[in-house]
Amino acid sequence: MASKVRSDVTMADVAAAAGVSRTTVSFVLNKRQAGIPEETRTRVLEAVSTLGYRPNAGARALASQRSDWIGLLTEIVTAPFAVNVIKGAKDRAWADHKYLLIASTDDNVTDAAGLADQTVQIEKLLEQRIEGLLLAATWHRAITVPDVAREVPTVLVNCFDAAGEFPSIVPDEVGGGVVATQRLVAAGHTRIGFITFEDDIPAGQGRLRGYTRALEAAGLPFEPTLVTGGDATALGGYDAANRLLDRAERPTALFCGNDRMAMGAYDAIKERGLSIPGDLAVTGFDNQELVSAYLRPALTTVALPFEEMGAAGVATLTALIQGEEVPSLQTVSCSLLERSSV
Amino acid sequence: MASKVRSDVTMADVAAAAGVSRTTVSFVLNKRQAGIPEETRTRVLEAVSTLGYRPNAGARALASQRSDWIGLLTEIVTAPFAVNVIKGAKDRAWADHKYLLIASTDDNVTDAAGLADQTVQIEKLLEQRIEGLLLAATWHRAITVPDVAREVPTVLVNCFDAAGEFPSIVPDEVGGGVVATQRLVAAGHTRIGFITFEDDIPAGQGRLRGYTRALEAAGLPFEPTLVTGGDATALGGYDAANRLLDRAERPTALFCGNDRMAMGAYDAIKERGLSIPGDLAVTGFDNQELVSAYLRPALTTVALPFEEMGAAGVATLTALIQGEEVPSLQTVSCSLLERSSV
DNA sequence: GCGAGTTACTGAAGCGCGTTAGTCCCTCGA
DNA sequence: TCGAGGGACTAACGCGCTTCAGTAACTCGC
Structure with a gap:
């Protein structure tokens, strides 16, 4: 005692x-x-x-010149569903007897104010003598890395820098697009609509590429009019789905670029008195649990591997700290979550 | 430079x-x-x-015998929507030149394994010589506080201990129930249904109490058959709403115990060809943004004050550290978010 | 012209630990 | 009997910083 x-x-x-x-x-x-x-x-x-x-961890760090701290700077606080990066990173770090110092930025801005806030946060982490830094983004994209990050080994999670200067860990959007589409193909669908984002972001590009690849692999024709875009929101999905359903020969399945758009698509489908998955099978992307698990019927979707990316980030960073060579870009595969919409 | x-x-x-x-x-x-x-x-x-x-923060802490660290142990990582506690706490802490050391437990279990994990996490925080500890829960409830927490000033956020030994910060569920109901009353409704949880938890009790109080204040009769319970899920809400809508004299408004139940209620309402808010006004509770903001129509709901609770937690803890008297229980009010469902 | 008071600074101890360079003692082989 | 060798420890320094207790030089009132 x-x-x-x-x-x-x-x-x-x-x-x-x-x-x-x-x-x-x-x-x-x-x-x-x-x-x-x-x-x-x-x-x-x-x-x-x-x-x-x-x-006394501080005294120990002073004397041994090793802190066992890893800094994690995230903007995740504003986008809750990506928070599993923290869990993955923490678990992996603990296993290595390293500890996570978590900081967060208010916004996912990439402007001057955002950079300044990030810089201040990173400086505080450096004062704690972190041995390495993980920068995690809310959504997969290119980011501007604050200069100060160069003072310490740094790995990017769920994002990358345009110059490719820092090792990054990103989700395999293409592979995710493939499995979502394949699932629909496997269920016997041949006319599969794809609802994409208007914004030109890695998620949109990758998922579309996955869709076309899976079609090709299955020997199905790519029909451009089956692809339509919209806002990455429920409303955008609603409008896009309506457009697709208005076609003379309407699709029998819909692959939605994300779960929120799928949410809107559900509305469009139900308004026409059509059933899911009877008349239309639907798959989403992102596995935003609050949405996908509670839609009726529950949405079959692709999960973004946040936890795995967090863990991979720590593993890569640890290697980097020890002076090992690390790949400049790692993709982590996205797996299908079967529910009831296919 | x-x-x-x-x-x-x-x-x-x-x-x-x-x-x-x-x-x-x-x-x-x-x-x-x-x-x-x-x-x-x-x-x-x-x-x-x-x-x-x-x-060098470690050296400074060693010499000055003050770490300026506050520990935050949260189970929030598994319940993303409560993550704003971190934001509120961090902002408040920075303003006071204190810094947050965030740890997380995997589950919101209260069993032996969960306690053991929490204990290990807290011990790591203590090794960093945190000056105080914040324990934050995913959902408002009584928790068992690990013994080690007694080694340092501790404040509970979004939870409380049965013995009332630790100062706690909790949401004002009753007040939230009142504003949600009042909003419906203000819109002219007199037959207001309430969908509650089956589980006997503070959120359920408090919101129901708020509902009855608001009714009373408005001079409306409390009609027990207008209150029905269910699972705190979309399906539970769906079933409960159906029950209410099957009544001879069906309500003209529904106050749903949480947003997920409201999501299910929407389905029930739409299936009957009824419109929201035309035929039925709906309010939710929790403001789980992913749900409430993207439902169509967007859901008017009550927001849980996570950010404010986080800030209040730090403020209370700071006072406690300085040896000041602090109230043993603080409630933070919940405000109504007007959207389009009333 | 002298002590008191101020201003501007510095020396050195010590925070709790890791670590190097020992010291001391005991065995054991020749 | 003696010295080599090894097992079981310890003294003391240093990590980077805060802080107490000064010191030295400079005013200033009388």
């Missing part, structure tokens, strides 16, 4: 209690090889636990 | 460059009052910036 008192027990106290020197305590705690008989070791460990000794 | 090199510039280097002692540098950086002429001050600050000096 450890002491309940605010711990100001130091190694010297432990040493005194165990009747040894501070050095010996340090050796025991740091598992220094040999030279210390079992008897002494247990005596020290007992003193540690009865006194409720807790090493 | 600061140096680009990995900072191992120390205060001694700055002192040498500025031609003063380390003590003087320290005084300048810590804004020690008087005794230092402007000329010396600027000389030091110039040396700081040309050398790219960055104070």
Whole structure:
């Protein structure tokens, strides 16, 4: 039973209690090889636990010149569904006896004000003597990396820099597009509509490419009029779906660029008295759980591998810190979540 | 323009460059009052910036015996929409020159395994010599606080301990229930249905109480058959709404216990060919943006004050650390978000 | 012209730990 | 009996910083 008192027990106290020197305590705690008989070791460990000794991480870092800290700067706080990056990173870091120092920026702005805020945050992390830095974005895109990030090994997660200067971890949008489309093909559909974003972003490009590739692989023709774009919102999806459903020969399946658009598509489909998946099969993308799991019927969608990307980010960063070579771009595959809309 | 090199510039280097002692540098950086002429001050600050000096937070903490760290342990990572607690806490902390050390537990379990994980996390935070601890929960409820939390001033956010031993910050569920109901009353409704949770949790109890209070205040009768419960999910909401709509005299408005249930209620309403808000006005609770903002029509709902609770948590904790008296329970009010469903 | 008071600064101790370079003692072979 | 060798420790320095207790030089009132 450890002491309940605010711990100001130091190694010297432990040493005194165990009747040894501070050095010996340090050796025991740091598992220094040999030279210390079992008897002494247990005596020290007992003193540690009865006194409720807790090493002072700051002092240790000072003396050893290693902090075991990794900084994680994220804009995720404003886009909750990407928060699993933190979980993945944390778990992986703990496994390596590294610890995460999480900072966050208010916005996903890339303008001057945003950069300045990020710089301040990173500087605070540097003052903590982090050994490396992870920069995580809300949505997959190119970002401008603040200059100050160059002071320490840095890895980008769910984003990349235009110059390709920093190692990055991104989702395999193309592969995700392929599996979503393949699922529809496997269900026997041959006229598959694709609802894409108007914005020219990696997610849009990649998913479309996946769609065409899967079609090609299945020997199905690519029909440009089956592809239509819109705002990446429920309303955009609603309008786009209506456009597709107004066609003389309407599609029997819809691959929606993201879950929110699928949400809108659901409305359009239901308004026409059509059933899902009976009359129309639907797949989404992103697995924004709150949306996809609660739609009726629940949406079959592709999950973005946030947790895996977080873990890969830490692994890559650790390698980088140790001076190893790391790939400049890693893609992490996106897997299909089967629910009831196909 | 600061140096680009990995900072191992120390205060001694700055002192040498500025031609003063380390003590003087320290005084300048810590804004020690008087005794230092402007000329010396600027000389030091110039040396700081040309050398790219960055104070070592660990060393500073060691010497000053203050870490300026606050620990935040959250289970929020598994429940993204509550993540604004972090934002609120971080902003408030920065304003006070305190910094947040964020840790997270995997689950919102309250069993032995969960407690053990929390304990380990807190111990790591204690090794960093945090000055205080914030424990934040995903959803408003009673929690079991790990023993180690007693080693340091601790404040609970969005949760409370049964014994009332720790100061807590919780949302004003009753007040939220009142404003949601009042909004419906203000729109002229007199037959207002309430869809509640089956589980006996603070959110359910409080919102129901708010509903009855608002009715009473408006001079409307409380009609028990207008209240029905269900799973706190879209399906639960769907079923409950159907039950209410099957009544001979069906309600003209629905106050749903949360947004997911409202999502299900929307389905039930639309299936009957009824319009929102024309035939039925609907309010939700929680403001789970992904749901409420993208429903069609967008849902008028009550927002849980996560950001404010985070900020209040830090403020309370800071007071507690300074030995001030703090209230044992603070409720933060929930405000109505007007959209298009009323 | 002298002590008191101020201004501008500095020396050195010490925060809790890791780590190097020992010291001391005990065995054991020759 | 003696010296080599190794096992079991420890003294002491240094990590980068804060802070206490000065010191030295310069006013200023009388």
